[in-house]
Amino acid sequence: MKVILVQDQKKVGKKGDIIEVSEGYARNFLFPKNIAIEATSNNINVAKAKKGSAERKQQQATDEARLMAAQLEKVEVSILVRIGDGGKLFGSVTGKDVADALKKDFNIDIDKRKIDIRGEVKGIGDYDAVIKVHPAITAKIRVHILSE
Known part of the structure; x- marks a missing residue:
């Protein structure tokens, strides 16, 4: 089952990553603790947009630091x-x-x-x-x- 991580999880991935996990792990652990959401097409598009925005902010911070x-x-x-x-x-x-x-x-x-x-x-x-x-x-x- 594909899920999108909402927060960092040790040995699994970082926030915003789209990962493949077993269905039981997702339903019994990740979803109840709000660590991940299901990777539907709409959620994937939102996650990619957020990741792009974060990369732009990081690039801008790097440019300001160089200046x-x-x-x-x-x-x-x-x-x-x-x-x-x-x-x-x-x-x-x-x-x-x-x-x-x-x-x-x-x-x-x-x-x-x-x-x-x-x-x-x-x-x-x-x-x-x-x-x-x-x-x-x-x-x-x-x-x-x-x-x-």
Whole structure:
């Protein structure tokens, strides 16, 4: 029996998939728990339309992420830190510091968990930070660490 999954089901398929299952499994498990619906011609057309719409939305999100990544590549951020004797930092510079600087200087709001600073920040200098804009798209910005 062909069914269309309404939600993800482990080891069976993902939402919107049209799959072949045994009639007993469909009638006794999938239908009562509203995990799947029967694959009639009308339901198949609706499922294909929804899948096409989801793919267009995903493509649009990817295009927007590419555009944002291209804009972020041009950005350079300066962060003022306290320096102790011997040129050592008090504390550390983290993704939160970079996110705050981006918000303050350029009004760009990025989640601190999506920012990864390459190399350990030990003192004054220039460092690279990688920002995960989209699961498959990243942008690299330059971070200048300056003394107060």
